[in-house]
Amino acid sequence: MADSKKSASAAHVRRGDDCVMVIFGATGDLTKRLLMPAIYNLAKAKLLPEKFALIGFSNIEESSDSYRDEITSELSQYATAKVVDPKIWDRVAKNIQYTSGDFKDPAAFIHLKEMLAEIDKQIGTPGNYLFYLATSPVFFGEIVKQLANAGLTTEPEHRWRRVIIEKPFGRDLESAKALNREIGTHLEESQIFRIDHYLGKETVQNLMVFRFGNGIFEPIWNRRYVEFVQVTAAETVGVELRGGYYDTAGALRDMVPNHMLTLLSMTAMEPPTSFDSEAVRDEKAKVMHAIRPPKKEDVARDAVRGQYGAGTVAGKPRAAYRSEPNVDPKSNTETYAAVRLFIDNWRWADVPFYLRTGKSMAKRVTEIAIQFRRPPFLMFRDTSVESMVPNLLVIHIEPDQGISLRFSAKIPGPVVSLGNVDMNFKYSEYFHATAATGYETLLWDCMLGDTTLFQRADMVDAGWRAIEPVLDVWGEQKAADFPNYVAGSWGPAAADELLHRDGHAWRKIE
Numbered sequence: 359m360a361d362s363k364k365s366a367s368a369a370h371v372r373r374g375d376d377c378v379m380v381i382f383g384a385t386g387d388l389t390k391r392l393l394m395p396a397i398y399n400l401a402k403a404k405l406l407p408e409k410f411a412l413i414g415f416s417n418i419e420e421s422s423d424s425y426r427d428e429i430t431s432e433l434s435q436y437a438t439a440k441v442v443d444p445k446i447w448d449r450v451a452k453n454i455q456y457t458s459g460d461f462k463d464p465a466a467f468i469h470l471k472e473m474l475a476e477i478d479k480q481i482g483t484p485g486n487y488l489f490y491l492a493t494s495p496v497f498f499g500e501i502v503k504q505l506a507n508a509g510l511t512t513e514p515e516h517r518w519r520r521v522i523i524e525k526p527f528g529r530d531l532e533s534a535k536a537l538n539r540e541i542g543t544h545l546e547e548s549q550i551f552r553i554d555h556y557l558g559k560e561t562v563q564n565l566m567v568f569r570f571g572n573g574i575f576e577p578i579w580n581r582r583y584v585e586f587v588q589v590t591a592a593e594t595v596g597v598e599l600r601g602g603y604y605d606t607a608g609a610l611r612d613m614v615p616n617h618m619l620t621l622l623s624m625t626a627m628e629p630p631t632s633f634d635s636e637a638v639r640d641e642k643a644k645v646m647h648a649i650r651p652p653k654k655e656d657v658a659r660d661a662v663r664g665q666y667g668a669g670t671v672a673g674k675p676r677a678a679y680r681s682e683p684n685v686d687p688k689s690n691t692e693t694y695a696a697v698r699l700f701i702d703n704w705r706w707a708d709v710p711f712y713l714r715t716g717k718s719m720a721k722r723v724t725e726i727a728i729q730f731r732r733p734p735f736l737m738f739r740d741t742s743v744e745s746m747v748p749n750l751l752v753i754h755i756e757p758d759q760g761i762s763l764r765f766s767a768k769i770p771g772p773v774v775s776l777g778n779v780d781m782n783f784k785y786s787e788y789f790h791a792t793a794a795t796g797y798e799t800l801l802w803d804c805m806l807g808d809t810t811l812f813q814r815a816d817m818v819d820a821g822w823r824a825i826e827p828v829l830d831v832w833g834e835q836k837a838a839d840f841p842n843y844v845a846g847s848w849g850p851a852a853a854d855e856l857l858h859r860d861g862h863a864w865r866k867i868e
Protein backbone atom coordinates (compact mmCIF):
# COMPACT_ATOMS: atom_id res chain seq x y z
CA MET A 359 0.00 0.00 0.00
CA ALA A 360 3.03 2.17 -0.37
CA ASP A 361 1.73 4.01 -3.41
CA SER A 362 -1.45 4.67 -5.30
CA LYS A 363 -1.59 1.28 -6.95
CA LYS A 364 -4.39 0.16 -4.67
CA SER A 365 -6.46 3.29 -4.66
CA ALA A 366 -10.11 3.01 -5.54
CA SER A 367 -9.94 3.62 -9.26
CA ALA A 368 -8.93 0.58 -11.27
CA ALA A 369 -7.29 2.94 -13.75
CA HIS A 370 -4.55 3.55 -11.16
CA VAL A 371 -3.75 -0.08 -10.68
CA ARG A 372 -0.50 -1.01 -12.29
CA ARG A 373 1.03 -4.29 -13.30
CA GLY A 374 3.92 -5.84 -11.41
CA ASP A 375 7.38 -4.78 -12.56
CA ASP A 376 8.79 -6.84 -15.42
CA CYS A 377 10.69 -9.71 -13.82
CA VAL A 378 11.65 -13.36 -13.73
CA MET A 379 10.29 -15.39 -10.84
CA VAL A 380 12.21 -18.42 -9.61
CA ILE A 381 10.32 -20.92 -7.48
CA PHE A 382 12.46 -23.17 -5.29
CA GLY A 383 10.37 -26.20 -4.47
CA ALA A 384 8.68 -26.01 -7.86
CA THR A 385 7.37 -29.56 -7.77
CA GLY A 386 5.86 -29.24 -4.30
CA ASP A 387 2.32 -28.92 -3.06
CA LEU A 388 2.34 -25.17 -2.44
CA THR A 389 3.45 -24.46 -5.99
CA LYS A 390 0.76 -26.50 -7.66
CA ARG A 391 -2.10 -25.81 -5.27
CA LEU A 392 -1.60 -22.11 -4.65
CA LEU A 393 1.23 -20.38 -6.49
CA MET A 394 0.36 -21.43 -10.04
CA PRO A 395 -3.37 -20.71 -9.59
CA ALA A 396 -2.42 -17.31 -8.12
CA ILE A 397 -0.16 -16.55 -11.09
CA TYR A 398 -2.99 -17.49 -13.43
CA ASN A 399 -5.39 -15.18 -11.55
CA LEU A 400 -2.88 -12.33 -11.74
CA ALA A 401 -2.52 -12.87 -15.49
CA LYS A 402 -6.29 -12.86 -15.85
CA ALA A 403 -6.59 -9.65 -13.84
CA LYS A 404 -3.85 -8.08 -16.01
CA LEU A 405 -1.62 -7.55 -13.01
CA LEU A 406 1.14 -9.88 -14.03
CA PRO A 407 4.06 -7.95 -15.58
CA GLU A 408 3.98 -7.37 -19.34
CA LYS A 409 7.29 -9.19 -19.50
CA PHE A 410 7.28 -12.13 -17.17
CA ALA A 411 9.03 -15.49 -17.06
CA LEU A 412 9.17 -18.24 -14.50
CA ILE A 413 11.82 -20.80 -13.65
CA GLY A 414 10.89 -23.82 -11.58
CA PHE A 415 13.80 -25.13 -9.48
CA SER A 416 13.62 -28.43 -7.66
CA ASN A 417 15.68 -31.51 -6.97
CA ILE A 418 13.61 -33.80 -9.20
CA GLU A 419 15.02 -34.36 -12.70
CA GLU A 420 12.63 -33.21 -15.36
CA SER A 421 12.62 -31.32 -18.65
CA SER A 422 11.06 -27.88 -19.05
CA ASP A 423 8.51 -29.34 -21.47
CA SER A 424 7.30 -32.00 -19.11
CA TYR A 425 7.23 -29.55 -16.17
CA ARG A 426 5.11 -27.15 -18.20
CA ASP A 427 2.70 -29.97 -19.17
CA GLU A 428 2.49 -31.12 -15.59
CA ILE A 429 1.63 -27.74 -14.09
CA THR A 430 -0.77 -26.97 -16.92
CA SER A 431 -2.75 -30.11 -16.18
CA GLU A 432 -2.55 -29.49 -12.41
CA LEU A 433 -3.78 -25.95 -12.94
CA SER A 434 -7.09 -27.17 -14.31
CA GLN A 435 -7.46 -29.12 -11.07
CA TYR A 436 -6.44 -26.38 -8.63
CA ALA A 437 -7.42 -23.11 -10.34
CA THR A 438 -9.90 -21.05 -8.37
CA ALA A 439 -11.52 -20.02 -11.64
CA LYS A 440 -14.11 -22.52 -12.92
CA VAL A 441 -12.38 -22.79 -16.27
CA VAL A 442 -8.84 -21.95 -17.21
CA ASP A 443 -8.76 -19.79 -20.31
CA PRO A 444 -6.01 -21.33 -22.48
CA LYS A 445 -5.36 -17.98 -24.18
CA ILE A 446 -4.38 -16.43 -20.85
CA TRP A 447 -2.44 -19.41 -19.51
CA ASP A 448 -0.54 -20.14 -22.74
CA ARG A 449 0.95 -16.65 -22.65
CA VAL A 450 2.31 -17.40 -19.17
CA ALA A 451 3.25 -21.02 -19.86
CA LYS A 452 5.36 -20.29 -22.92
CA ASN A 453 7.85 -18.48 -20.67
CA ILE A 454 8.10 -21.21 -18.04
CA GLN A 455 11.31 -23.19 -17.77
CA TYR A 456 12.54 -25.78 -15.34
CA THR A 457 15.90 -26.68 -13.87
CA SER A 458 16.77 -29.41 -11.43
CA GLY A 459 19.55 -29.19 -8.91
CA ASP A 460 20.66 -29.70 -5.37
CA PHE A 461 20.02 -26.64 -3.16
CA LYS A 462 23.54 -27.11 -1.78
CA ASP A 463 25.29 -27.30 -5.13
CA PRO A 464 26.95 -24.02 -6.19
CA ALA A 465 27.05 -25.21 -9.82
CA ALA A 466 23.23 -25.39 -9.87
CA PHE A 467 23.09 -21.71 -8.94
CA ILE A 468 25.64 -20.72 -11.55
CA HIS A 469 23.47 -22.55 -14.07
CA LEU A 470 20.44 -20.69 -12.75
CA LYS A 471 22.26 -17.40 -13.20
CA GLU A 472 23.00 -18.27 -16.81
CA MET A 473 19.37 -19.20 -17.42
CA LEU A 474 18.25 -15.87 -15.97
CA ALA A 475 20.64 -13.91 -18.16
CA GLU A 476 19.47 -15.85 -21.21
CA ILE A 477 15.80 -15.17 -20.42
CA ASP A 478 16.53 -11.46 -19.93
CA LYS A 479 18.11 -11.44 -23.37
CA GLN A 480 15.33 -13.38 -25.03
CA ILE A 481 12.22 -11.77 -23.64
CA GLY A 482 13.59 -8.43 -22.51
CA THR A 483 13.08 -8.70 -18.75
CA PRO A 484 15.37 -6.10 -17.18
CA GLY A 485 17.18 -8.23 -14.59
CA ASN A 486 14.61 -8.03 -11.80
CA TYR A 487 14.41 -11.37 -10.02
CA LEU A 488 11.88 -12.66 -7.51
CA PHE A 489 13.05 -15.77 -5.66
CA TYR A 490 10.27 -17.71 -3.95
CA LEU A 491 11.43 -20.17 -1.30
CA ALA A 492 8.63 -22.75 -1.27
CA THR A 493 10.88 -25.46 0.15
CA SER A 494 11.26 -27.10 3.50
CA PRO A 495 12.50 -24.46 5.99
CA VAL A 496 15.77 -26.35 6.45
CA PHE A 497 16.88 -24.98 3.06
CA PHE A 498 15.98 -21.29 3.56
CA GLY A 499 19.37 -20.15 4.83
CA GLU A 500 21.27 -22.34 2.39
CA ILE A 501 19.39 -21.13 -0.70
CA VAL A 502 19.88 -17.48 0.24
CA LYS A 503 23.60 -18.15 0.74
CA GLN A 504 23.89 -19.90 -2.61
CA LEU A 505 22.03 -17.09 -4.37
CA ALA A 506 24.38 -14.59 -2.78
CA ASN A 507 27.49 -16.58 -3.71
CA ALA A 508 26.29 -16.74 -7.30
CA GLY A 509 25.95 -12.94 -7.24
CA LEU A 510 22.18 -13.07 -7.53
CA THR A 511 21.24 -11.07 -4.46
CA THR A 512 23.19 -7.89 -5.14
CA GLU A 513 20.92 -5.32 -6.72
CA PRO A 514 22.42 -3.56 -9.73
CA GLU A 515 21.26 0.03 -10.14
CA HIS A 516 17.51 0.28 -10.89
CA ARG A 517 17.16 -3.49 -10.69
CA TRP A 518 15.74 -5.45 -7.82
CA ARG A 519 16.36 -8.85 -6.28
CA ARG A 520 13.71 -9.99 -3.79
CA VAL A 521 13.22 -13.15 -1.78
CA ILE A 522 9.88 -14.42 -0.53
CA ILE A 523 10.27 -16.76 2.42
CA GLU A 524 7.49 -19.12 3.40
CA LYS A 525 6.66 -20.06 6.96
CA PRO A 526 7.64 -21.52 9.34
CA PHE A 527 10.23 -18.85 10.00
CA GLY A 528 12.26 -20.60 12.67
CA ARG A 529 10.80 -22.92 15.29
CA ASP A 530 11.27 -20.64 18.26
CA LEU A 531 12.65 -17.21 19.11
CA GLU A 532 16.27 -18.28 19.03
CA SER A 533 16.14 -20.10 15.68
CA ALA A 534 14.11 -17.27 14.11
CA LYS A 535 16.74 -14.79 15.23
CA ALA A 536 19.49 -17.03 13.89
CA LEU A 537 17.75 -17.33 10.52
CA ASN A 538 17.24 -13.57 10.37
CA ARG A 539 20.92 -13.09 11.10
CA GLU A 540 21.91 -15.65 8.47
CA ILE A 541 19.83 -14.21 5.64
CA GLY A 542 20.58 -10.68 6.86
CA THR A 543 24.24 -11.14 5.96
CA HIS A 544 23.24 -11.50 2.30
CA LEU A 545 20.08 -9.43 1.96
CA GLU A 546 18.83 -6.00 2.99
CA GLU A 547 15.58 -6.01 5.00
CA SER A 548 13.87 -4.35 2.00
CA GLN A 549 14.69 -7.42 -0.11
CA ILE A 550 13.15 -9.90 2.34
CA PHE A 551 9.44 -10.72 2.08
CA ARG A 552 8.42 -13.05 4.93
CA ILE A 553 5.05 -14.31 3.95
CA ASP A 554 2.05 -14.96 6.16
CA HIS A 555 -0.66 -16.01 3.76
CA TYR A 556 -3.36 -14.86 6.19
CA LEU A 557 -2.46 -11.33 5.18
CA GLY A 558 -3.41 -12.21 1.62
CA LYS A 559 -6.96 -12.95 2.71
CA GLU A 560 -9.45 -10.34 1.62
CA THR A 561 -11.28 -10.12 4.96
CA VAL A 562 -8.04 -9.75 6.89
CA GLN A 563 -7.02 -6.80 4.73
CA ASN A 564 -10.51 -5.43 5.10
CA LEU A 565 -9.99 -5.22 8.85
CA MET A 566 -7.93 -2.07 8.44
CA VAL A 567 -10.50 -0.50 6.15
CA PHE A 568 -13.31 -1.52 8.50
CA ARG A 569 -11.58 -0.02 11.50
CA PHE A 570 -9.91 3.03 10.03
CA GLY A 571 -12.14 3.80 7.06
CA ASN A 572 -15.26 4.14 9.23
CA GLY A 573 -15.84 6.67 11.95
CA ILE A 574 -18.13 4.68 14.21
CA PHE A 575 -16.06 1.71 15.35
CA GLU A 576 -12.81 3.18 16.59
CA PRO A 577 -14.38 5.12 19.51
CA ILE A 578 -15.67 1.86 21.02
CA TRP A 579 -12.66 -0.26 20.07
CA ASN A 580 -11.06 -0.36 23.50
CA ARG A 581 -11.19 -1.75 27.04
CA ARG A 582 -14.03 0.53 28.03
CA TYR A 583 -16.47 -1.14 25.65
CA VAL A 584 -14.88 -4.47 24.71
CA GLU A 585 -15.31 -7.34 27.17
CA PHE A 586 -13.11 -9.84 25.34
CA VAL A 587 -11.94 -10.96 21.91
CA GLN A 588 -11.96 -14.51 20.56
CA VAL A 589 -9.94 -15.63 17.58
CA THR A 590 -10.78 -19.05 16.16
CA ALA A 591 -9.00 -20.94 13.38
CA ALA A 592 -10.62 -24.36 13.33
CA GLU A 593 -9.96 -26.88 10.60
CA THR A 594 -11.75 -30.11 9.78
CA VAL A 595 -8.71 -31.57 8.03
CA GLY A 596 -6.31 -33.72 9.99
CA VAL A 597 -2.61 -33.67 9.25
CA GLU A 598 -3.13 -35.52 5.98
CA LEU A 599 0.26 -36.21 4.39
CA ARG A 600 2.13 -33.60 6.43
CA GLY A 601 2.67 -35.80 9.49
CA GLY A 602 6.46 -35.62 9.14
CA TYR A 603 6.50 -31.84 9.47
CA TYR A 604 3.51 -31.46 11.75
CA ASP A 605 4.67 -33.95 14.36
CA THR A 606 7.77 -31.83 14.93
CA ALA A 607 5.79 -28.59 14.97
CA GLY A 608 2.34 -28.92 16.55
CA ALA A 609 -0.66 -26.60 16.48
CA LEU A 610 0.89 -23.84 18.56
CA ARG A 611 3.99 -23.39 16.38
CA ASP A 612 2.14 -24.02 13.16
CA MET A 613 -0.60 -21.44 13.62
CA VAL A 614 -0.20 -19.11 16.59
CA PRO A 615 2.96 -16.96 16.35
CA ASN A 616 2.17 -16.28 12.70
CA HIS A 617 -1.45 -16.52 11.51
CA MET A 618 -3.28 -16.10 14.81
CA LEU A 619 -1.11 -13.24 16.02
CA THR A 620 -1.49 -11.60 12.64
CA LEU A 621 -5.23 -11.61 13.20
CA LEU A 622 -4.76 -10.35 16.73
CA SER A 623 -2.44 -7.54 15.67
CA MET A 624 -4.77 -6.38 12.90
CA THR A 625 -7.58 -6.28 15.46
CA ALA A 626 -5.65 -4.56 18.21
CA MET A 627 -3.15 -2.25 16.49
CA GLU A 628 -3.33 1.53 16.80
CA PRO A 629 -4.26 3.52 13.69
CA PRO A 630 -1.12 4.05 11.61
CA THR A 631 -0.28 7.61 10.62
CA SER A 632 -0.56 6.60 6.95
CA PHE A 633 -0.90 3.53 4.77
CA ASP A 634 2.81 3.71 4.11
CA SER A 635 4.24 0.24 4.58
CA GLU A 636 6.59 1.09 7.44
CA ALA A 637 3.91 3.09 9.25
CA VAL A 638 1.56 0.10 9.13
CA ARG A 639 4.25 -2.38 10.12
CA ASP A 640 5.42 -0.18 12.98
CA GLU A 641 1.94 -0.24 14.51
CA LYS A 642 1.58 -3.99 14.06
CA ALA A 643 4.99 -4.56 15.58
CA LYS A 644 4.17 -2.29 18.51
CA VAL A 645 1.08 -4.23 19.46
CA MET A 646 2.85 -7.56 19.02
CA HIS A 647 5.53 -6.35 21.40
CA ALA A 648 2.85 -5.31 23.87
CA ILE A 649 1.53 -8.87 24.17
CA ARG A 650 2.41 -10.10 27.63
CA PRO A 651 3.93 -13.59 27.38
CA PRO A 652 2.38 -15.78 30.08
CA LYS A 653 4.75 -16.58 32.94
CA LYS A 654 6.00 -20.15 32.85
CA GLU A 655 4.22 -20.90 36.10
CA ASP A 656 0.95 -19.62 34.59
CA VAL A 657 1.10 -21.72 31.43
CA ALA A 658 -1.03 -24.48 32.95
CA ARG A 659 -3.71 -21.88 33.67
CA ASP A 660 -3.48 -19.75 30.51
CA ALA A 661 -2.91 -22.35 27.80
CA VAL A 662 -4.57 -25.61 26.84
CA ARG A 663 -3.27 -28.25 24.47
CA GLY A 664 -5.14 -31.09 22.85
CA GLN A 665 -4.62 -34.01 20.54
CA TYR A 666 -7.40 -35.68 18.61
CA GLY A 667 -8.38 -39.28 19.07
CA ALA A 668 -10.44 -41.25 16.56
CA GLY A 669 -13.81 -39.80 15.69
CA THR A 670 -16.06 -38.69 12.87
CA VAL A 671 -15.50 -35.56 10.86
CA ALA A 672 -18.17 -34.44 8.39
CA GLY A 673 -19.79 -37.84 8.56
CA LYS A 674 -16.61 -39.75 7.79
CA PRO A 675 -14.50 -41.75 10.23
CA ARG A 676 -11.21 -40.10 11.16
CA ALA A 677 -8.30 -42.07 12.62
CA ALA A 678 -6.60 -40.83 15.76
CA TYR A 679 -3.69 -38.43 15.23
CA ARG A 680 -1.26 -41.02 16.54
CA SER A 681 -2.30 -43.40 13.74
CA GLU A 682 -1.75 -40.87 10.94
CA PRO A 683 1.11 -41.53 8.48
CA ASN A 684 4.56 -40.32 9.63
CA VAL A 685 3.32 -39.57 13.14
CA ASP A 686 4.96 -41.14 16.17
CA PRO A 687 2.43 -43.61 17.64
CA LYS A 688 3.25 -42.18 21.08
CA SER A 689 3.35 -38.59 19.89
CA ASN A 690 3.15 -35.82 22.43
CA THR A 691 2.43 -33.23 19.72
CA GLU A 692 -0.64 -31.07 20.14
CA THR A 693 -3.16 -30.75 17.31
CA TYR A 694 -5.15 -28.17 19.27
CA ALA A 695 -3.99 -25.11 21.16
CA ALA A 696 -5.86 -22.43 23.05
CA VAL A 697 -4.26 -19.50 24.86
CA ARG A 698 -5.41 -16.52 26.85
CA LEU A 699 -3.30 -13.45 26.16
CA PHE A 700 -3.29 -9.88 27.38
CA ILE A 701 -2.00 -6.78 25.68
CA ASP A 702 -0.20 -4.40 27.99
CA ASN A 703 -1.18 -1.00 26.69
CA TRP A 704 -3.74 1.68 27.52
CA ARG A 705 -6.25 0.55 24.93
CA TRP A 706 -6.40 -3.13 25.87
CA ALA A 707 -5.24 -3.51 29.48
CA ASP A 708 -7.15 -6.39 31.16
CA VAL A 709 -9.13 -7.37 28.06
CA PRO A 710 -8.58 -11.09 27.47
CA PHE A 711 -7.77 -12.22 23.94
CA TYR A 712 -8.66 -15.90 23.63
CA LEU A 713 -7.07 -17.75 20.73
CA ARG A 714 -7.91 -21.30 19.67
CA THR A 715 -6.86 -23.42 16.73
CA GLY A 716 -7.08 -27.09 15.94
CA LYS A 717 -7.17 -29.87 13.38
CA SER A 718 -9.97 -32.43 12.97
CA MET A 719 -12.48 -30.08 14.54
CA ALA A 720 -16.24 -29.93 14.13
CA LYS A 721 -16.23 -27.18 11.55
CA ARG A 722 -13.93 -25.30 9.22
CA VAL A 723 -14.08 -21.72 10.43
CA THR A 724 -11.73 -18.80 10.91
CA GLU A 725 -13.14 -15.73 12.61
CA ILE A 726 -12.52 -12.92 15.05
CA ALA A 727 -15.35 -12.30 17.51
CA ILE A 728 -15.41 -9.10 19.54
CA GLN A 729 -17.78 -9.18 22.46
CA PHE A 730 -18.85 -5.85 23.87
CA ARG A 731 -19.81 -5.12 27.45
CA ARG A 732 -23.43 -5.45 28.53
CA PRO A 733 -25.58 -2.37 28.99
CA PRO A 734 -24.88 -1.08 32.48
CA PHE A 735 -28.31 -1.21 34.10
CA LEU A 736 -31.70 -2.84 33.95
CA MET A 737 -34.26 -0.82 32.07
CA PHE A 738 -36.68 -3.35 30.74
CA ARG A 739 -39.16 -4.89 33.13
CA ASP A 740 -38.85 -8.67 33.34
CA THR A 741 -35.55 -8.69 31.52
CA SER A 742 -32.49 -9.09 33.66
CA VAL A 743 -29.28 -7.55 32.46
CA GLU A 744 -27.67 -10.99 32.63
CA SER A 745 -30.20 -12.48 30.26
CA MET A 746 -29.53 -9.88 27.64
CA VAL A 747 -27.06 -11.13 25.10
CA PRO A 748 -24.18 -8.67 24.68
CA ASN A 749 -23.40 -7.10 21.34
CA LEU A 750 -21.08 -9.20 19.29
CA LEU A 751 -19.19 -8.21 16.21
CA VAL A 752 -17.83 -11.10 14.17
CA ILE A 753 -15.33 -10.76 11.37
CA HIS A 754 -15.85 -13.93 9.33
CA ILE A 755 -12.65 -14.82 7.55
CA GLU A 756 -13.31 -18.30 6.31
CA PRO A 757 -15.05 -20.05 4.66
CA ASP A 758 -17.79 -17.40 4.40
CA GLN A 759 -16.30 -13.95 4.27
CA GLY A 760 -18.19 -11.14 5.91
CA ILE A 761 -19.00 -9.21 9.03
CA SER A 762 -21.97 -9.61 11.34
CA LEU A 763 -23.23 -7.59 14.26
CA ARG A 764 -25.56 -9.00 16.88
CA PHE A 765 -27.80 -6.66 18.81
CA SER A 766 -31.02 -6.74 20.82
CA ALA A 767 -34.30 -5.76 19.25
CA LYS A 768 -37.86 -5.54 20.46
CA ILE A 769 -39.92 -8.53 19.45
CA PRO A 770 -43.02 -7.04 17.80
CA GLY A 771 -46.13 -7.00 19.98
CA PRO A 772 -47.70 -5.03 22.84
CA VAL A 773 -45.40 -6.54 25.45
CA VAL A 774 -41.84 -5.24 25.57
CA SER A 775 -39.72 -8.29 25.14
CA LEU A 776 -36.25 -8.52 23.71
CA GLY A 777 -34.80 -10.76 21.06
CA ASN A 778 -31.39 -10.95 19.41
CA VAL A 779 -30.87 -10.23 15.77
CA ASP A 780 -27.88 -10.41 13.49
CA MET A 781 -27.04 -7.88 10.86
CA ASN A 782 -25.04 -9.71 8.24
CA PHE A 783 -22.75 -8.44 5.54
CA LYS A 784 -21.57 -11.14 3.17
CA TYR A 785 -18.84 -10.43 0.69
CA SER A 786 -20.32 -12.78 -1.85
CA GLU A 787 -23.64 -10.91 -1.85
CA TYR A 788 -22.21 -7.42 -2.17
CA PHE A 789 -19.16 -7.88 -4.31
CA HIS A 790 -18.94 -10.37 -7.10
CA ALA A 791 -15.24 -10.91 -6.73
CA THR A 792 -13.76 -14.02 -8.29
CA ALA A 793 -12.43 -16.65 -5.94
CA ALA A 794 -8.75 -16.25 -5.16
CA THR A 795 -6.01 -18.22 -3.44
CA GLY A 796 -4.88 -15.35 -1.20
CA TYR A 797 -1.41 -15.38 -2.77
CA GLU A 798 -2.31 -13.03 -5.64
CA THR A 799 -2.00 -9.79 -3.67
CA LEU A 800 1.17 -10.96 -1.95
CA LEU A 801 2.94 -11.90 -5.20
CA TRP A 802 1.83 -8.71 -6.87
CA ASP A 803 2.95 -6.63 -3.89
CA CYS A 804 6.37 -8.23 -4.01
CA MET A 805 6.66 -7.47 -7.73
CA LEU A 806 6.00 -3.83 -6.82
CA GLY A 807 8.27 -3.78 -3.78
CA ASP A 808 5.42 -3.18 -1.34
CA THR A 809 6.27 -4.80 1.99
CA THR A 810 3.15 -3.70 3.91
CA LEU A 811 1.63 -7.18 4.06
CA PHE A 812 4.86 -8.99 4.89
CA GLN A 813 6.40 -9.71 8.27
CA ARG A 814 9.39 -7.65 9.33
CA ALA A 815 12.11 -9.39 11.35
CA ASP A 816 11.01 -7.69 14.59
CA MET A 817 7.42 -8.84 14.06
CA VAL A 818 8.51 -12.44 13.65
CA ASP A 819 10.57 -12.18 16.84
CA ALA A 820 7.68 -10.63 18.74
CA GLY A 821 5.38 -13.48 17.63
CA TRP A 822 7.73 -16.12 18.96
CA ARG A 823 8.43 -14.16 22.15
CA ALA A 824 4.71 -13.99 22.97
CA ILE A 825 4.33 -17.77 23.08
CA GLU A 826 7.82 -18.86 24.03
CA PRO A 827 6.96 -19.81 27.65
CA VAL A 828 4.13 -22.02 26.41
CA LEU A 829 6.42 -23.71 23.89
CA ASP A 830 8.97 -24.26 26.65
CA VAL A 831 6.58 -25.72 29.18
CA TRP A 832 4.84 -27.95 26.65
CA GLY A 833 8.21 -29.11 25.36
CA GLU A 834 9.41 -29.93 28.87
CA GLN A 835 6.28 -31.61 30.21
CA LYS A 836 4.48 -34.45 28.49
CA ALA A 837 0.72 -34.15 28.17
CA ALA A 838 -0.67 -36.84 30.44
CA ASP A 839 -4.11 -36.98 28.88
CA PHE A 840 -3.49 -37.24 25.10
CA PRO A 841 -5.61 -37.93 23.11
CA ASN A 842 -8.05 -35.64 24.88
CA TYR A 843 -10.59 -34.68 22.23
CA VAL A 844 -12.60 -36.65 19.77
CA ALA A 845 -12.02 -35.85 16.10
CA GLY A 846 -14.99 -33.84 14.89
CA SER A 847 -15.55 -32.05 18.23
CA TRP A 848 -14.70 -28.54 19.41
CA GLY A 849 -11.56 -29.55 21.28
CA PRO A 850 -10.68 -30.59 24.84
CA ALA A 851 -12.92 -29.80 27.80
CA ALA A 852 -10.09 -27.89 29.48
CA ALA A 853 -10.39 -25.23 26.77
CA ASP A 854 -13.92 -24.48 27.98
CA GLU A 855 -12.62 -24.22 31.51
CA LEU A 856 -10.05 -21.63 30.34
CA LEU A 857 -12.91 -19.25 29.61
CA HIS A 858 -15.39 -20.33 32.27
CA ARG A 859 -12.97 -19.18 34.93
CA ASP A 860 -13.36 -15.64 33.57
CA GLY A 861 -17.14 -16.02 33.36
CA HIS A 862 -16.90 -16.33 29.55
CA ALA A 863 -17.53 -19.06 27.01
CA TRP A 864 -16.37 -19.89 23.51
CA ARG A 865 -18.80 -18.75 20.90
CA LYS A 866 -20.96 -21.58 19.64
CA ILE A 867 -20.37 -21.73 15.93
CA GLU A 868 -23.17 -23.57 14.13
Ligand code: BG6
Nearest residue numbers: 525555591593612613617724756
Ligand atom coordinates in the same frame (compact mmCIF):
# COMPACT_ATOMS: atom_id res chain seq x y z
C1 BG6 B 1 -0.66 -23.25 7.24
C2 BG6 B 1 -0.46 -24.34 8.25
O1 BG6 B 1 0.27 -22.22 7.44
O2 BG6 B 1 -1.97 -22.73 7.36
C3 BG6 B 1 -1.48 -25.44 8.04
O3 BG6 B 1 0.84 -24.87 8.15
C4 BG6 B 1 -2.88 -24.87 8.04
O4 BG6 B 1 -1.36 -26.46 9.01
C5 BG6 B 1 -2.99 -23.68 7.11
O5 BG6 B 1 -3.75 -25.90 7.61
C6 BG6 B 1 -4.32 -22.99 7.29
O6 BG6 B 1 -4.48 -22.03 6.29
P1 BG6 B 1 -5.92 -21.63 5.78
O7 BG6 B 1 -5.68 -20.54 4.80
O8 BG6 B 1 -6.51 -22.85 5.16
O9 BG6 B 1 -6.67 -21.20 6.99
